[in-house]
Amino acid sequence: MIQIKMEVVLLAKGIKPEDCGDCPIRHRAVCAYCESAELDTLERMKSYKTYEPGDPILWAGDPMRFVASVISGAAVLSQTMEDGRRQMVGLLLPSDFIGRPGRETANFDVTAATKLTLCRFERLPFEKLLKTTPSISRRLLDMTLDELDSARQWMLLLGRKTAREKLASLLAFLAQRQTQMSPEGERNPVPVDLYISREAMADYLGLTIETVSRQISALRKDGVIELTDSRHMLVPDLALLLDEAGYDSDGGMMD
Amino acid sequence: MIQIKMEVVLLAKGIKPEDCGDCPIRHRAVCAYCESAELDTLERMKSYKTYEPGDPILWAGDPMRFVASVISGAAVLSQTMEDGRRQMVGLLLPSDFIGRPGRETANFDVTAATKLTLCRFERLPFEKLLKTTPSISRRLLDMTLDELDSARQWMLLLGRKTAREKLASLLAFLAQRQTQMSPEGERNPVPVDLYISREAMADYLGLTIETVSRQISALRKDGVIELTDSRHMLVPDLALLLDEAGYDSDGGMMD
DNA sequence: CGTGAGTTTGAGTGCGCTCAAGCTTAGTGG
DNA sequence: CCACTAAGCTTGAGCGCACTCAAACTCACG
Numbered sequence: 001m002i003q004i005k006m007e008v009v010l011l012a013k014g015i016k017p018e019d020c021g022d023c024p025i026r027h028r029a030v031c032a033y034c035e036s037a038e039l040d041t042l043e044r045m046k047s048y049k050t051y052e053p054g055d056p057i058l059w060a061g062d063p064m065r066f067v068a069s070v071i072s073g074a075a076v077l078s079q080t081m082e083d084g085r086r087q088m089v090g091l092l093l094p095s096d097f098i099g100r101p102g103r104e105t106a107n108f109d110v111t112a113a114t115k116l117t118l119c120r121f122e123r124l125p126f127e128k129l130l131k132t133t134p135s136i137s138r139r140l141l142d143m144t145l146d147e148l149d150s151a152r153q154w155m156l157l158l159g160r161k162t163a164r165e166k167l168a169s170l171l172a173f174l175a176q177r178q179t180q181m182s183p184e185g186e187r188n189p190v191p192v193d194l195y196i197s198r199e200a201m202a203d204y205l206g207l208t209i210e211t212v213s214r215q216i217s218a219l220r221k222d223g224v225i226e227l228t229d230s231r232h233m234l235v236p237d238l239a240l241l242l243d244e245a246g247y248d249s250d251g252g253m254m255d
Numbered sequence: 256m257i258q259i260k261m262e263v264v265l266l267a268k269g270i271k272p273e274d275c276g277d278c279p280i281r282h283r284a285v286c287a288y289c290e291s292a293e294l295d296t297l298e299r300m301k302s303y304k305t306y307e308p309g310d311p312i313l314w315a316g317d318p319m320r321f322v323a324s325v326i327s328g329a330a331v332l333s334q335t336m337e338d339g340r341r342q343m344v345g346l347l348l349p350s351d352f353i354g355r356p357g358r359e360t361a362n363f364d365v366t367a368a369t370k371l372t373l374c375r376f377e378r379l380p381f382e383k384l385l386k387t388t389p390s391i392s393r394r395l396l397d398m399t400l401d402e403l404d405s406a407r408q409w410m411l412l413l414g415r416k417t418a419r420e421k422l423a424s425l426l427a428f429l430a431q432r433q434t435q436m437s438p439e440g441e442r443n444p445v446p447v448d449l450y451i452s453r454e455a456m457a458d459y460l461g462l463t464i465e466t467v468s469r470q471i472s473a474l475r476k477d478g479v480i481e482l483t484d485s486r487h488m489l490v491p492d493l494a495l496l497l498d499e500a501g502y503d504s505d506g507g508m509m510d
Numbered sequence: 511c512g513t514g515a516g517t518t519t520g521a522g523t524g525c526g527c528t529c530a531a532g533c534t535t536a537g538t539g540g
Numbered sequence: 541c542c543a544c545t546a547a548g549c550t551t552g553a554g555c556g557c558a559c560t561c562a563a564a565c566t567c568a569c570g
Contacts, residue, residue, distance in 0.1 A: 079411045081501055087414040089407035100400055107404055134389065141396045145355055148399060149362055151406040152344035156334045158413035159342040159461025163526065198549065206414025211526055213550055230534085230549060246336055418558065453517065466558055468518055485517060485566085 019043075023119075028095035029069040030143065033135040041129065045121050051075075051112035057098070058110040066120045067099030073116035074195060077108045078203060088203040090147070091196075093177065097143055101127045113196050158206045161246055166205040167215040168244035171225060175235050189226065189234040198230075219244065274298075278374075283350035284324045285398065288390040296384065300376050306330075306367035312353070313365040321375045322354030328371035329450065332363045333458060343458040344406070346451075348432070352398055356382045368451055413461045416501055421460040422470040423499035426480060430490045444481065444489040453485075474499065 020026060020039045031042055048071070051057060057075060058064065070092050077090030089108060092098060098110060098118070130137050157169050175192045194201075198209045198216075205212065219225050224244055226234040235241055275281060275294045286297055303326070306312060312330060313319065325347050332345030344363060347353060353365060353373070385392050412424050430447045449456075453464045453471075460467065474480050479499055481489040490496055 077407070079407070081411070081415065085415040087411040089410045100404075102397060102400070108407065131389075131393075134386075134392075137389075137392060137396060138386075141392060141399065142357060144396065144399045144403060145357070148403045148406060149355075151403060151410065152332070152334070152363065155344045155406065155410060155413055156336070156342040158410055160336065160340040208527060209549080210528085210551085214526090217550070463559060464517080465519085465560085469558090472518070 020046075023071070025069060025071060025095040029119075030097050030136060030139050031069075033139045034133075035135065038133055038135060041133075042121070045125055045129070046119050049118050049120055051116040051118070053112055053114050053116075055112040055116075056109070057112060057116075057118075058106045058108075060106055060109050062106050063104060064099055064106050064123055066122050067097070067101065067126050068118040068120040070094050070096045070098065071117040071119050074113040075116055075118075076111045076113045076196075076200065076203075078111065079108055086203045087206060088200065089151070091204065096147075097140065099123065101130055101140070113200060163205075163207055163211050163215050164218065164244065165246040166207060167201075167212065167219060168224070168241055169246070170201060170205060171219070171233070171235070172238070172241045172245045172247075175238055175241065179238075189236040190238060191228075192233050192235055194231045194233060275301075278326070280324060280326060280350040284374075285352050285391060285394050286324075288394045289388075290390065293388055293390060296388075297376070300380055300384070301374050304373050304375055306371040306373070308367055308369050308371075310367040310371075311364070312367060312371075312373075313361045313363075315361055315364050317361050318359060319354055319361050319378055321377050322352070322356065322381050323373040323375040325349050325351045325353065326372040326374050329368040330371055330373075331366050331368045331451075331455065331458075333366065334363055341458050342461060343455065345402070346459065351402075352395065354378065356385055356395070368455060418460075418462055418466050418470050419473065419499065420501040421462060422456075422467065422474060423479070423496055424501070425456060425460060426474070426488070426490070427493070427496045427500045427502075430493055430496065434493075444491040445493060446483075447488050447490055449486045449488060 020031065020043050023029075026032070031039060034042065049068075051073075060079065072094055075092040075096075075098065076088055077092065078086055078088045080086045091113075092110075100107070101123070130140070157166055161169065171192070171194075174194065175190055178192055179190055196204075198212045201207075202209045202212045207215075216225075216227070220227055223236070224241055226236065228234060275286065275298050276291075278284075281287070286294060289297065304323075306328075315334065327349055330347040330351075330353065331343055332347065333341055333343045335341045346368075347365075355362070356378070385395070412421055416424065426447070426449075429449065430445055433447055434445055451459075453467045456462075457464045457467045462470075471480075471482070475482055478491070479496055481491065483489060
C-alpha cells in the first residue's frame with residue numbers, strides 16, 4: 001500500500017528523478033549524512049535501473065560492478081544449496097544498500113521480489129568516494145551495524161522459534177515497518193501488504209510453503225490477523241501479534 | 256591448542272603487555288590499519304581485563320560503557336527468550352570486536368566462554384576517536400561487513416541444514432580456523448580443539464545437547480572424525496568433513 | 511571413595527516435512 | 541463472454557527427524 005504509493009510518486013516524476021533533494025529515501029539511505037556538495041558528486045555518479053519481479057540482479061560468484069540503494073520495491077538476498085534448499089538471508093526494502101565495498105564478487109544471490117527501482121553507482125568510483133567522504137562511510141558503517149543486529153535477531157528466529165512464532169514475527173515486522181512509515185497516525189485495524197509470496201516467506205523463515213500456509217490459516221482462525229486477500233491482511237491488535245511472535249513486552253525487532 | 260599457546264605467550268609477557276607493537280592480534284584487530292602515531296593514542300586509552308569461563312561481560316539492556324577487542328580466549332554473543340530458549344548469535348575469537356559504537360545499550364548478552372582477555376576502551380572516547388581516525392573506522396567497517404557475511408552463512412545453517420550437517424559445519428569451521436592459524440603446515444590427521452561445551456554447541460546450532468551428542472557419536476562411528484576426549488578430536492579427512500557439512504566444493508564458511 | 515557437572519544413550523512423542531489433491535485467481539484465446 | 545490453462549495458495553494424510561524425558565556413564569575434584 002505504502003509501497004505502491006511511493007512507486008506512483010516516483011512514476012509521476014518520470015521514473016528518473018535527477019534531483020537527490022526530492023528522493024524519497026534521501027534521509028535514510030547511504031547518502032543520509034551527505035551535505036549538498038557531496039550530494040552533487042553522487043548525483044553525477046548515479047544511474048537508475050528498474051527490475052521486474054523475479055529478475056536476477058546478481059548471482060553469488062558474479063563480479064560486482066556496482067553498488068546500489070533500493071529506491072522502491074523489494075529485493076531479496078538468498079543462498080541456495082546444491083540440492084535446491086534455499087534460505088533468504090536479507091530482505092532489502094527502500095533505503096537499504098546493496099553491495100559490499102571492498103569485495104570483488106557477490107557472496108549471495110540478489111533478486112527482485114517486486115517491481116524494483118535501484119539507484120546504482122559503479123563500484124570502483126564509489127569505493128574511491130568512500131575513502132574521501134567520511135559522511136558516506138560513517139553512514140554505511142551505521143547501516144551495516146544495524147543490519148548485523150537484524151541478522152542476529154533473525155538467527156534467534158531461525159534457530160529457536162516455532163513455525164507459528166516465525167510467521168507471527170514476520171507479519172509483525174511487516175506491520176511495524178508499514179505503520180511507522182504511514183503518515184496519518186495509527187488506524188485500527190492496521191492494513192498490511194504482505195508483499196511477498198508464500199514461497200518467499202518460507203525461504204525467509206526456514207519453513208516449507210505448506211507450513212507457512214497452515215500457520216497463516218491458524219493465526220486467521222484464532223483472530224490474530226484477518227486476510228482480505230492472500231497478499232493483504234488486517235491486524236486488529238498489534239500487541240497480540242507481537243505476543244504470538246514470542247517477544248518479551250518491549251518487542252525490539254529490527255532497527 | 257593454538258589458543259592455549261597464545262595465552263601462554265601472553266602470560267610470559269606478564270598479562271599486561273603495554274606495547275601494541277607486540278600484540279598478537281595487532282594486524283587483524285580494529286587497530287590493524289593504524290599507523291604508529293594512532294597506535295600511541297590507542298595505547299594511552301586501552302586497559303586489559305581478564306574473565307573466567309562463564310563470567311558475564313554484558314547483559315542485553317545494560318549500558319555499554321566500553322568497547323573491546325578479544326586478545327585471547329573466546330566470548331559468546333547470545334539471546335534468550337522469556338521461557339529460556341537460547342540462541343548464540345556470535346562466537347568472538349581473538350581479534351574480534353565487542354561493542355557497537357553509536358549505541359548506548361547492549362542488544363545481546365556477552366559471556367566469556369573460556370578464560371578470556373580483552374583490550375578495552377571506554378565507549379565515548381573511542382567514538383570520538385572513530386570520527387577523527389579514518390583508519391579505525393574503515394577497519395571497523397570491513398570487520399562489520401565480514402561479520403555480516405558470516406551471520407548470513409550462519410542463517411543458511413540454522414534455517415535449512417539437518418542436525419548432522421550442522422554439526423559437521425561447526426566442526427569444519429573449527430578445524431579450518433585452527434589449521435590456518437597453525438604455522439607448521441598441514442598435519443594429517445588434523446588435531447582440533449572443540450573448545451566449547453555441548454551446551455554451547457547446541458546454542459550455536461539451534462539444537463538440543465542430546466542431538467549434538469548423538470550427531471557427534473554418529474560422525475565418529477562413520478569415521479568422519481575421531482574423538483581423543485570429549486573436547487578434542489582428530490580430523491582424518493577435512494574434505495570429507497566439509498562434504499558432510501553440505502558445502503559445494505569451494506566451502507567458504509565464515510570470514 | 512563420594513559428589514556433581516558434563517556427556518552419552520535409550521524410549522517415546524510430536525512438530526514440521528513430504529506427497530498429493532483440490533481450490534482460487536488472473537490471464538488467454540476461441 | 542466463457543472455457544481453458546497455469547501459477548499460487550490451501551488443505552489433508554502419513555511419516556520421520558529432532559525434541560522431551562529419563563537413566564547411565566565418565567571424569568575431575570574434594
